[in-house]
Amino acid sequence: MKTGILGGTFNPIHNAHLSLGRAAKEQFGLDKLIFMPAARPAYKDPRQLVSFEDRMEMTRLAVDEVLGGEKNGYFLSDLEFKRPGNTYTCDTLAFMTQNEPETEFYFIIGGDSLMWIDEWKNPADIVNKCVLLVAERGGTGLAMLKEKADKLKKSINARIEFIEYPCNFVSSSDIRKHIRLGELKTAALPSSVIDYIDKKELYGCCKDGAYFTPEQIWGFTEDMRKTLSTFRFQHSLGVSYTAASLAMVYGVAVDKATAAGLLHDSAKEIPEDEQERLCDENGIKLTDCERRQKQLIHAKLGAFIAENKYGIKDKDFLNAIINHTVGRPAMTRLEQIIFCADFLEPQRAFTDMEPPLKEVRSLVFRDIDKATAQILEATLIFLGKKGREIDQATQRTYDYYKVFLENKDTVKP
Ligand SMILES: [Fe+2]
Ligand SMILES: [Fe+2]
Numbered sequence: 001m002k003t004g005i006l007g008g009t010f011n012p013i014h015n016a017h018l019s020l021g022r023a024a025k026e027q028f029g030l031d032k033l034i035f036m037p038a039a040r041p042a043y044k045d046p047r048q049l050v051s052f053e054d055r056m057e058m059t060r061l062a063v064d065e066v067l068g069g070e071k072n073g074y075f076l077s078d079l080e081f082k083r084p085g086n087t088y089t090c091d092t093l094a095f096m097t098q099n100e101p102e103t104e105f106y107f108i109i110g111g112d113s114l115m116w117i118d119e120w121k122n123p124a125d126i127v128n129k130c131v132l133l134v135a136e137r138g139g140t141g142l143a144m145l146k147e148k149a150d151k152l153k154k155s156i157n158a159r160i161e162f163i164e165y166p167c168n169f170v171s172s173s174d175i176r177k178h179i180r181l182g183e184l185k186t187a188a189l190p191s192s193v194i195d196y197i198d199k200k201e202l203y204g205c206c207k208d209g210a211y212f213t214p215e216q217i218w219g220f221t222e223d224m225r226k227t228l229s230t231f232r233f234q235h236s237l238g239v240s241y242t243a244a245s246l247a248m249v250y251g252v253a254v255d256k257a258t259a260a261g262l263l264h265d266s267a268k269e270i271p272e273d274e275q276e277r278l279c280d281e282n283g284i285k286l287t288d289c290e291r292r293q294k295q296l297i298h299a300k301l302g303a304f305i306a307e308n309k310y311g312i313k314d315k316d317f318l319n320a321i322i323n324h325t326v327g328r329p330a331m332t333r334l335e336q337i338i339f340c341a342d343f344l345e346p347q348r349a350f351t352d353m354e355p356p357l358k359e360v361r362s363l364v365f366r367d368i369d370k371a372t373a374q375i376l377e378a379t380l381i382f383l384g385k386k387g388r389e390i391d392q393a394t395q396r397t398y399d400y401y402k403v404f405l406e407n408k409d410t411v412k413p
Contacts, residue, residue: 004030004106004133005096007080007089009172010037011049012197013059015188016170018066020135023165024108025073028133033074035059036092039081050202052081061192090122093129105130108163110137111145117152127158135163177251179203204253204316211314212255220262220310232269236262238345239338246337249365260320260338263310267301275301289391296391299325326393327376329400336372340364343375353378373401 006021013035025033037055049055060076067074080092089107096105107130109117114134117123126132134149136142145162152158170188178187180203184194197203224236240261247257267275272294279286279297284304290296303321306312320338323331327339344361353360355374364371376398383390 001032001100001103002028002030002106003096003100003103004028004033004108005036005077005092005130006033006108007036007038007092009049010035010055010059011172012055012175012189012193012202013037013062014170014172014175014193015066015190018062018190020108020163020165021063021074022067024106024133024135024163027163027165028106028161030106031073034077035063035074036077036080039083052078054196054200054202056081058193058196061196062190065190065192088121090120090125090129093126097129106133107131108133108135110135112137114145114148114152114160123152124156127152127156127160131159131161133161133163135165137169173251176203180251180253182253211253211317212259217255217259217262220259224262224266228265228269232265235345235347236265238347239264239341242341242345243337246341246364246368247334250333250337250368252333252337256314256317257334257337257341259312260317260334261341263306264302264321264324264338264342265298266305267298270298270301272297279304289389293389293391296325299323326391327372327397328393329397330404331372331397333368336368340368340371340375343379344371350378350382353382369401369405373398373405376401 004021004024006017006024008017010017017035021033021035024030037052037059039052056076056078063069063074063076079095083091083095093105093107097103107126109132111134113120114132117126120126134145136145142162149158149160149162152160175187175189178184179197184197187194189197221237225233228236240258243257243261244254246252247254270278275297276286276291276294278284279301282304284300286297286300290300299322302324303318306321307318312318316332316334319332320335323335324338324342328335331339344357344364348357350357355363360371360374360378363374376394379394380390380398383394
């Protein structure tokens with residue numbers, strides 16, 4: 001029996017995964033091809049993942065629709081979900097070979113993975129248990145991959161073959177971006193997967209393609225112009241267009257970021273005692289620190305205004321306003337965008353921060369996680385210098401991003 005394994009986050013599974021699976025099965029005469037969604041991939045940001053159940057169901061739908069499912073030799077496995085801890089390839093293969101000692105396994109990987117296979121857990125063990133089938137995906141180039149394969153054949157007796165299939169540049173992260181931008185219907189996905197995402201509103205998709213009409217955005221702008229001081233209105237506009245630019249880079253709905261930027265400080269100029277009173281009256285819970293540091297209260301009250309005055313129910317939107325001052329561990333992209341834009345919009349002038357503000361403004365468009373950590377660090381240093389109380393949330397958020405960045409590039413499959 002010859003069995004191929006195509007693992008992946010499948011977040012979501014798309015047309016290129018399916019054509020790759022078919023090409024591998026046909027080219028190498030495999031009896032079975034198993035699609036194996038990863039439960040907790042060690043090397044991906046878990047915040048971008050939808051649930052395992054959803055990814056499994058989308059994979060089932062796609063494999064049935066496009067490849068004809070089990071009757072054609074295409075199977076699904078939830079093995080990775082059943083095993084505890086991080087899912088490493090060597091452990092999966094150990095389990096498979098132990099259970100089916102007679103089966104010859106073929107493990108499909110992308111060309112990029114082949115290039116850094118030395119950093120995987122137990123690479124020699126992996127190649128001992130399977131033939132690696134490499135899919136060139138246009139990133140590395142076939143010549144370099146073949147050179148790498150030759151080295152691995154010599155150093156660890158790897159058995160490596162290349163899959164011939166129409167390489168294209170579809171990626172799940174691009175698809176997620178398109179979905180968030182309201183382009184689900186034209187994404188490179190089987191129609192059953194499109195329907196599933198639409199029905200369950202996964203990946204921040206919105207049925208009408210936009211959360212806010214231009215008229216609503218204009219209404220928010222006018223309201224802020226009338227109710228805020230010129231300084232605060234200019235700041236809100238700055239946060240709004242900085243957030244809109246970041247939304248384009250990070251695949252967040254631009255209209256949502258624009259509106260959150262406009263409304264984030266809507267409560268800021270209400271007298272602070274009045275803000276506290278309004279929170280108490282409306283059942284908005286304040287921490288002891290917020291009662292002492294009243295300049296923090298406007299964030300929660302701003303979210304309350306967005307929900308009750310403007311009828312915005314979207315939790316992510318409201319959280320982006322709530323968390324714009326001190327952040328929180330594991331912010332969503334929208335929350336991070338508003339948090340960073342609030343600090344970096346062009347009116348801001350923090351002259352003595354390190355690294356300089358202009359460097360963080362540039363960094364935020366390349367690595368928003370690093371920029372988030374730098375903003376938090378600068379805030380903590382600033383508060384320390386001024387002898388002001390540090391909100392526990394700021395410290396917690398900073399600690400989270402520091403550890404997150406340390407782990408981000410080090411853990412490999
Ligand atoms: Fe604010
Ligand atoms: Fe602000």
